[in-house]
Amino acid sequence: MRTRPILTAFNGGEASPLMGARTDFAKYPTLCRRLENFIPLVQGAVTRRPGTGFVRKAKGKCWLVPFEYSVDQAYMLEAGDSYLRIHLNHGTLLDGAAPLELVTPWTLPLSTDGDGACRLRHVQSRDVMYWACAGVPQQKLSRLGATNWTLERLKTRNGPFKDLNDDKAVTVYASAASGSITLTASADIFLPGHVGALFFIEMKDGGGLLPWEPGQVIAVDDLRRSDGKIYRCTAVEDVSGAAEVTGTVKPVHTYGRVWDGHNITGDDQDNGAEWEFIGCPYGFVEITAVASGTSATATVTGDWDLPPGVVGAGNATWRWAHAAYSDVEGWPEQIAFFRNRLVFARGSRVDCSVAADYQNFASKDYGVLTAEMAVALQIQSQRNNRCQWLAPTGAGLLIGTAGGEFLLSEQTSSEPFGPENAKAAPVTAYGSRGIVPPLVGATSLFIARAGRKLRAAAYSVEADGFTAPDQTWVAEHITASGVIGLAWADQPHALLWGVRVDGQLIAFTFDADQQVYAWSRHPMRGKVEAIGVIPAPQGDADELWLSVAREIDGETVRHIEYLTPTRDATAARDEWWHVDAGLMLRSDVDVTSVTGLDHLEGETVQVAVDGASHPDAVVTAGAIALVTPGRTILAGLPAPAVIEPMTLDVGGGAGTAQTLTQRIAKVSLRLVNTGGLKVGPDTAHLDQAWFREPADIMGAAAGLFTGDYELDFDGPWGAGARFTLVADGVQPCTLVGAVIDITTNG
DSSP, rough: EOOOEOOOOTTEEOOOOGGGOOOSSGGGHHHHHHEESEOOOOOSOOEEEEEEEEEEESSSSSSEEEEEEETTTTEEEEESSSEEEEEEEEOOOOEEEOOOEOSSSSTTTTBTTSSSBBOEEEEEEETTEEEEEEEEEEEEEEEEEEEEEEEEEOOOOOOOBBBOOOTTTTTTESOOSSSSEEEESSSSOOOOTTTOEEEEEEOOOGGOOOOTTTTBBBOOEEEEEEETEEEEEEEEOOOTTSOOEOOOOOOOSSSEEEEEOOOHHHHHHHEEEEEEEEEEEEEEEEEEEEEETTEEEEEESSSSHHHHHHHHSOOOOOOEEBSBBTTBBOOEEEEEEETTTTEEEEEEETEEEEETTTOOOOBBTTTTTOOOOOOEEEEEOOOOOOOOEEEEEEESSSEEESSOOOEEEEETTTSOBBTBBBBBEEEEEEESSSSSOOOOOTEEEEEBEEEEEEEEEEEETTTEEEEOOOSSSGTTTTTTTTTEEEEEEEEOOOOEEEEETTSSSEEEEETTTTTTTEEEEOOOOEEEEEEEOOOOOOOSSEEEEEEEEEEETTEEEEEEEEEEOOOTTSSSSGGGGEEEEEEEEEEEEEEEEEEEOOOGGEEEEEETTTTEEEEEEBBBBEEEEEEEEEEEEEEEEEEOEEEEOOOOOOSSSSSTTTTTTEEEEEEEEEEEEOEEEEEEEETEEEEEEEOOOOOOOOOOOOEEEEEEEEEEEEOOESSSOOOEEEEEESOOEEEEEEEEEEEEEE
């Protein structure tokens, strides 16, 4: 029986061998047994992955961190072992002839998780990037000018702190109210690791200060408590022979001097006093040295001096607290922005800064609790699982822990998020790996705890809550070795790029609106160790950057590279780029050799001359010789692309044809902008497709082919009909559809 089925789409992506018999699956005809270095497009076609351009050798193993001030000002940061380099516009920021380099506090072991994923966390606000990494204090990277960058410790103000001490037998007092002071404790509470951390101290039982009340006798220099603050009387109404008493207006100011009333009745009663704000019943210090467990030197910080009720041995207080983060407690491991607040997290603790004041973690506004103040909470669950990532969404701050996912949001939607209107509620219970999930529309794509499943977390109206369906069930083999990195590139192809534990680059075409969920693999010569995405220099696309480890000339080197742009019919013939770690030379005259290829010393590279295929060449002393001279030369490592659709279920007559003997006699390919490919029953038996027309100039690049191309196919008889297409040269290839001429025996 002869049949001629058509394959109209390939955007089901590469499927697991376990899907081999699922002809009942609606997307079965769009699946592929193998899809390497082809990108499945939302429209249904697959297009050959563009090659990568070489930027510079990395200093060492590193992570790639996007720094995006705007669409047209974007940098890629190379964060390695105690150093930071800055790349932009496919080059590197220099300090003289050498790369500009900042010293960082994180080492490579500190910034690498046990499963191989990156532990560096970062969020950006215009020219400033805030960093968190387990084992080191938070950092602040500032771009002060084109070549003026600084990295310094991020010091917070007024917190955050651990819970207040509740053991009344353990007290602390200060030697003075301002400047450099000594803290003396009644028990061992100080450790060397507290140096550099904040310390909170508060008067006990009101500190012996009377509360302000109207009509009470008062004198200059008297202290009173009012509205959570402390005031000193600096002047009183003075009527001869009359008692001096307070007025009727309660002091609430936070700076300067204000009268609480004055003699307006005309009688002989003094009823007004002037009050100077001197602070609150509590204060903050930064520990600068630890002499012993009971003695530490500190510097008073904050907007006011320490209250008198904590100064001196007679004012020892049990109301004190250590900083929530220090060398003793550990430093924040996660960082994010949420509701215009800077958020830290470590373990099950989450701290949100004062609204719109990112380095201020005050729990009260001059003694008064308001909605703008800092928020501190513990994630409550049956298991004490550590926070793995923070991901802001429209519904709230999604928090991934090793045991499940939570949503930090308002308890009451009618009130603003704040210390009295915050909750962290469980939403799913899958557990997460420590990889920050990209937000795609309203969906957060996160890697589950074992590292082998990608889940899409989003609010579902039907479920009236969050759901996180598995996106890898059709292709579980793609992520079987584990995923250690993700990066989202929305333009032009809606791709989630990923890095596996074994160093292979993978991609997931994701468009929920069009119901396209397609995996593909993108093997390269070498091992991909890190990826990141920034806008391309032209601002018209998102650009994937990679750090790739390769064995070159007998040693392991690491290349910083970027994925070159996807081309279309408007591109010049010599602009297409399908080699990796490549360099392109443009000259005003014909050249017969190319230099500058030291990063590929000893490697056999593929070459294109003015867009035409050229024989391979070996890099010697950083150069290659050309057989055919030209003006635009591209050279780089091969990046062959392979597609093998699923076994077709056609021609069975009375039932399935899956186990019947079949043979393909002819294949008609519908192609767009294609310059080279081979087709056969498998990769060992391929026939070259020829697109050169008689009118094409010999030696020059032929025009790219768009249309239907028919090949006679000398396929063998066998169980199931399938074909393989390979694009392994320097030419582009886009496959839109295929018509297969199949003969079935049985």
